[in-house]
Amino acid sequence: MLYFPCPTISLMVVDSMEEELQKRLVLEPIGWVRNSITTSQDVIWEEIESQVVIVERFSEALEGIEEFSHIIVLFWLHRKKEEPSPLKIRPEMREDMPLVGVLATRAPVRPNPIGLTVVELLERQGNSLRVRGLDAYDGTPVLDIKPYLPRGDLVEKARVAPWVKRLWESL
Numbered sequence: 001m002l003y004f005p006c007p008t009i010s011l012m013v014v015d016s017m018e019e020e021l022q023k024r025l026v027l028e029p030i031g032w033v034r035n036s037i038t039t040s041q042d043v044i045w046e047e048i049e050s051q052v053v054i055v056e057r058f059s060e061a062l063e064g065i066e067e068f069s070h071i072i073v074l075f076w077l078h079r080k081k082e083e084p085s086p087l088k089i090r091p092e093m094r095e096d097m098p099l100v101g102v103l104a105t106r107a108p109v110r111p112n113p114i115g116l117t118v119v120e121l122l123e124r125q126g127n128s129l130r131v132r133g134l135d136a137y138d139g140t141p142v143l144d145i146k147p148y149l150p151r152g153d154l155v156e157k158a159r160v161a162p163w164v165k166r167l168w169e170s171l
Contacts, residue, residue, distance in 0.1 A: 029141035030058045031127075033075065037137050045135035049122070052129040052142055059127035062145075066124040070148035073134055076141040077113035085109045091167060098163050115140075118148050 031054035037043060052073060054062060065071065091097040091105050102109060119131040129145075 027076070027143055029055070029076065029143060030061075030145070031055055031142040033134060033136045033138060033140040033142060035134075035136075035138050040137075046133050048134065049130060049132050050134045050136070052131055052134070052145070054127040054129070054142070054145075056127055062124065062127065062129070065121065065129070065145070065147065068121055068147040070118055071121050071129070071131070072116060072118050072146040072148055072153070073131070073136075073142060074144040074146075075115045075117075075136050076143055077108050077110065077115050078139070078141055079137065085111055091163060094167075097167065100161070100163070104161065114143070118153075 031052055033050050034053055035048060035050035037048060037050075085102060086109060087102060088099050089102050089105060089107055089109065090099055091107065102111075108115065115136060117133065117135050119133040121129060121131055123130040
């Protein structure tokens, strides 16, 4: 049996700028990503298989997840540098891409370092999920898992920015 400590992740949330009322938001990881990826160089994330190992006390919450072909994994981008995230970037750091707001991208540099990926669920063994396509490094804290629901999650006729189409064509 593997044991993973569950440190909490604390954030400060400002409710009202006028009153500067602050509350603590505490997130507790429910599990950890296990794979051999420690750097993103030359990684084709869509092909990577990972284990999402859920903390034992949450394993009962997985009951029935194996009936789904895909799941949504929310995770903490724990390697984020402490410096402020840029508000504008060039997608994929490519000079041929426009300078756009970071919230208009899927880049890992974010105001809040929360990652979200839809992955293929290959297998469940107890409190461990084998998945394909999770773009997270070994040791990444997992915050939540949700089943992918085509009726609610698939948006037909979704529009994307023209630069996204150019980016996809070049891959």
